[in-house]
Amino acid sequence: MGRKRLQESADGRPTVHTVAARAGVSIASASRVLNGVGGSPETIRKVREAAAEVGYVPNAIARSLQSQRTGLVALAVEDIGNPVYVEMMRAIESVVAASGRQLLVHATGGRIDNETALLRRLAHRYVDGMIVSPIRVTDDHLAALVDSPVPVVVVGQLPADAPVDNVRTDSRTGVGLAVDHLVAAGRRRIGFVNGPLDTVPGAARDAGFRAALAGHGLALDERLVEIGDFRYAAGRAAAERLLARAEPDALVCANDLIAVGALHALLAAGRRVPDDVALVGMDDTELAQMTFPQLSSVSLGSAERGRRAAELLLQRIADPALPPRREQVAPSLAVRASSAATPLFLPAPAEPAPAPRTPEVTA
Amino acid sequence: MGRKRLQESADGRPTVHTVAARAGVSIASASRVLNGVGGSPETIRKVREAAAEVGYVPNAIARSLQSQRTGLVALAVEDIGNPVYVEMMRAIESVVAASGRQLLVHATGGRIDNETALLRRLAHRYVDGMIVSPIRVTDDHLAALVDSPVPVVVVGQLPADAPVDNVRTDSRTGVGLAVDHLVAAGRRRIGFVNGPLDTVPGAARDAGFRAALAGHGLALDERLVEIGDFRYAAGRAAAERLLARAEPDALVCANDLIAVGALHALLAAGRRVPDDVALVGMDDTELAQMTFPQLSSVSLGSAERGRRAAELLLQRIADPALPPRREQVAPSLAVRASSAATPLFLPAPAEPAPAPRTPEVTA
């Protein structure tokens, strides 16, 4: 009824029509003034006034429909409780914000359908582009990535021929760094606590571990390998199982959450870290510095990967015709107290002494 | 040119027009079939086929403009690296997902302008509603909350008369629980590591701490109070400053991140936890169970608050005319090893505590 006369939107909020009517100008003029392009001083005054009086706020959806852009970028990760994604997110956010866009994060919880659904639904124009970091990649998934309606950048491993922008690291050699370091420190019974083998990172790290041991001519004792998932509780449980059946002198963990779980398991079992068992995590998140002793960890450059992914995405948004690109970030090892070289041959002090510490070295 | 004839969208993607033309039906019929409402078997077949052939995906923006809803809900928090928000987010997500919507998270980084901008811009129709958990509340902020174009629920303290849906806890009495517990365990020199006093939670916890001590007839030694921010590094640094000038037999921390920092500072200084110093954190996040010894912590029901906030929001979205409501979640204390009652009167071990070290300072 009054709808047409009052020129307001369905839910009673003012629209550009309301403002225009109130200012006594056309909606074109009102729109121009509101966007700061053109308009005589008098018109500008009237429109500004009218807009303020009715408390006009533009409808971003309508604007986006017209302009074909939303100014939003999404990041989809599996588990926002994992600090590695927090770090990545921060890096992405700063790049994205610099371009005047806003970053939204979606946690997929590893439910693959959820992730695909996100690509197929949410991405369908709600955002200008998205960055996804899947831990499992199915064909279905890949198909959704390839013909996504909006630009997508993948952080993580992808099939070589996938025509998708991609920033990866080499967690395989990353594991190698950890093993090299431990072997150099005189450890020989090196255990490995990994995440599921049917995930991309889980498989890569498993391969890396086996290759590294072989490279040092060490035989792999399967009792020293245990699998959980990529979170704390499972990591701890896995480490407990491992400790119950074997006597490692070092543990490599597939990420920092697992490593913290393993640390807990070790301490609870009365093992000294690093004296009895050296410990190396992976991802080098801030969590690694929050433990006592602080955790050595293989950095997979999560911030750097995030930054680069964001840049790739912005470039692709600017020019969708760009050929797919692939970037790689090299791993490095941060040595901290949990694996600092300690003289294994010294008799253990009667009173458990604090770990001799060497300052953090970033290799 | 071909635009009109080919019936495709500006960027060459198929629209409902493309599908309709290809199927030889009207766009109305095409739309109906695509939405699964009506259509003869023959029409359904033709439209489905045409849609599949051209790879049609609906433009969500256009749909939202028409339907006045996006199916998205946003959560704005200060620091996504704080596990308390992760927990809250998970709770919200499960409620939101059950309503068929998707949750997007935005980290404001505590930049107040960012938060207000989010309300003023993003919220302007990109989402059906949002939950914000501000740690500082200015008048400007409040104004933005009150006349937000979309329903908003605030998690946290608000002025009593603010007409905004609100889920709060009572962190003041929460701190009291911690102090009561420590006093009952025989501790008398109780320290407090807090976040900034110009934040809502910081102020409440400070007040709670002072009130609780007074309630037990204990005088407050100001040297036992230290302030950083709500993150790990600052918490650790603050605890180090405190330890350098005073000898607490217990520490209450304003959240778990600070508590982990304090734990690190204590261990690095050679104090035994809980023997020498008992430690209680706040928020009872999963982080509290990841430390060794595990951290006692005051639960402020973050998951419960998230759940309720999500429910309030969904109800308000369904009926925007609802009067503003306010809910409260009671705090509780989870006692773990870091403050377990230990016989304080036992003689300290002959071997002196390890040399106090000042390890790497991150802050």
Add this chain to the structure above:
DNA sequence: CAGACTCCCGGAAACGTTTACAGCAGAGCA
């Protein structure tokens, strides 16, 4: 067999913007 009822369809009008286009007034210039 007529009338009412059901089902399906297409045209067209929304949703709230931005913007191409054309018209119009005034200023500058020959």
Add this chain to the structure above:
DNA sequence: TGCTCTGCTGTAAACGTTTCCGGGAGTCTG
């Protein structure tokens, strides 16, 4: 004075959907 040029303005057409509404074909009932 007449012409062009400039700067503003309003009309209307997009953007890609959904949905109201009226019409036509078929079915059931009396």
